[in-house]
Amino acid sequence: MMQDPAIAADAAPAASRPPGFVQIQQARAHLYAKVREFFKARDVLEVETPAIHHTTATDPHIDSVKVTCNGRSQFLHTSPEYAMKGLLARLGCDIYQLCRVFRDGESGRFHDVEFTMLEWYRLHWSYRDLMQEVDALVRQLLGERLPLQASRFVSYQEVFGQYCGLDPWSAGREDYRRACRQAGLSLPAQWSVDAYQALLLDHVIATRLPRDCLIFVHDFPPAQASLARINDRQRAERFELYAGGLELANGYQELVDANEQQRRFEADNRKRKALGKEVLKADPAFIEALERGLPDCAGVAVGMDRVLMLATGVDDIRKLRSSGLD
């Protein structure tokens, strides 16, 4: 049943039969059991947070699903991040959650409007230590199905240098356009540097990274800090994990400064406005948690459906569904 990871994300050869409905369900159950075993052994508490909220992620590039509940317009969570940080401030212990999350408009071979996220937080850990723990977990989840070489840890600056020949800390729009052209992408001239970076990372670099190992890309440009802390060297302390050409995880040294967080919310909303999107309120429970004092911590989210794709050789994330939307 298992395929080479190098081809897992590409079209399956005609002669190989994709795993059936039953095998997919079994593989999913097996993965979740291993996740729970992993965290039990490490004394991380499993928690649950609501899926329906009055407020939602302000990230300008994430669209929430709106639902009407008790006569009010509400949102399905796009990630349990805010709610889990609220819990973290109250519980004061390491926590994890496995839950379905929802993102409107995301549909493709590697995207679905709903998917399972594994998210966890480690108090007083650095994001570098958390990368090691993600590595340990993902190796356990995939290791028995895929032969994985030693993991690699490379900075965002290094991968852009190596695969696109530019330095994100000094390159201008023209440099990005040239890198896109060299990669065979014809693009409009007026895009922002952020847009070129996102496309190059996701569609050029990710597909060229070696596929026989886990690759952690760390230290992002400040403009892509999202909810990560920015250090004195102007590096956002953030990492992403790539495997088999897919982005599997995204982690942060969590921003715990309430004032800085407020500024990022405002910046998100300015971008939302410019994009013609709804301006959103910040999650009050999250702001309150920050004001009360969120301890230093590192957190990460893993896309479990993509892990399941690699574990089963399924080439389209939507084939993992037992039923639902087309």
Add this chain to the structure above:
Amino acid sequence: MASYHTNEFRAGLKLSLDGDPYAIIENEFVKPGKGQAFNRVKLRNLKTGRVIDRTFKSGESVEGADVVDTDMQYLYNDGGHWHFMDPVSYEQYAAPRAVVGEAALWLKGQETCCVTLLDGEPLAVTPPNFVELQITETDPGVRGDTATGGVKPATLETGAVVKVPLFIEEGEVLRIDTRTAEYVSRVKE
């Protein structure tokens, strides 16, 4: 002319780019977990047949092509042209080989196809999603082998060759998905 939002993009949608009509062949949604989303689209120029790649930011809108899609019955071909009839107006249209393209692999007569017209001229022909065709040639079937997943080539009455499971016999009628050129099932007589 209508315009289409990137989340309406799907194979077959006709768009106008730089003044030419294009049909989407493939639409791939690309998005980093945090960051701008894109649609990477492969399109065929309906005038020249050239295939190009374009990348759009998700959320953009693109003007639809000024073409008309009409369901027509396929009548016959004379080697040079494939002839179709509009069942409403009874008007007939002749599409040259280049316009019919791969659709010719699946047509034996009577099928209802989607014919794309630009200024009254056929630009493209899309066969039905599923067709039923008889096998004219394949290796003898392997009885009882329904589980190992092995496949063999089979030639259909239109000349198309598809991969089929080992237990399939010559003379059987198959249901084929024309979008993927894949065997779906046997058709019970």
